[in-house]
Amino acid sequence: MTSPCTYYVTGGAQGIGLGIAHTLLTEGHRVVITDIDGEALDAAAQRLPHPSQLLILTADVSDEAQVMASLEKSVTHFGRLDGIVHNAGIADPFHGPVEQLSLETWQAYLNTNLTGAFLCAKHGAAYLRPHGGSMVLMASSRAIQSEPDTEAYAASKGGIVALTHALAVSLGPDVRVNAISPGWIEVGDWQKPSRQQSVEHRDIDREQHPAGRVGTPEDIASLTHFLLSKESGFITGQNFVVDGGMTRKMIYAE
Ligand code: NAD
DSSP states (O other), X not given: OOOXXXXXXXXXXXXXXXXXXXXXXXXXXXXXXXXXOHHHHHHHHXXXXXXXXXXXXXXXXXXXXXXXXXXXXXHHHHSOOOEEEEOOOOOOOOOOOGGGOOHXXXXXXXXXXXXXXXXXXXXXXXXXXXXXXXXXXXXXXXXXXXXXXXXXXXXXXXXXXXXXXXXXXXXXXXXXXXXXXXOSBXXXXXXXXXXXXXXXXOHHHHHXXXXXXXXXXXXXXXXXXXXXXXXXXXOOSOEEEXXXXXXXXXXXXX
């Protein structure tokens, strides 16, 4: 096992972020999770292993003062910061027809999904630099392909991919920055109890993935762990599509 590091995960109370926190704790690291959902944070505290290695903070990733304060608290608590995962997002890609998309809704997607990443980098870089730290930003396969009525989500994730290479060039060699673009990841089991659902996938759902199945938070967590670690020291500025091959498969309507 590599030596223990301290990692900060936004949106860590549910879904992919909770899966990432679980994997990092299981691998022996110290983890800070931040989220806006207090009920979900309480449930995560019950579910995650190694509570003495875990710090739980309420923070809205789109609020500059809250991002600054939570990063500062993390370093005060654990003494250092080795990696940041910006995972928090308005995860529902569908917002309705673009002709009716309000400026407020557009900005809400951008503020959480994209500005949140900028704020983590702006205020986290100084903590990461001394340790050769690493950032992982959660994009989406929707940065490179779309369904109708997803403009705000797609634009926010496309922005993440561009921000990733810009940051990698600006912050290197001290800090590496990479993006992960998940495809279809089933997070039903990784929600707070009031949102939990057991989802049965159909054959057609599995068959559109060359890997033969829908993804899990663990699929994203294992790559996140690698990208945070020194083993990925020659990798920066990249976007990794983790989608079971779905975006590589041509589908013609019958
Ligand atoms: P989720 O809804 O299960 O979890 C997201 C968490 O982020 C929630 O706990 C929520 O409370 C938190 N959050 C939302 N806004 C926040 C804010 N402003 N500040 C702090 N926390 C906030 O979603 P998920 O499916 O696990 O998605 C996680 C990330 O992965 C998102 O960025 C999403 O866009 C991306 N993603 C998910 C999928 C998928 O299929 N699940 C696919 C591609 C990309």
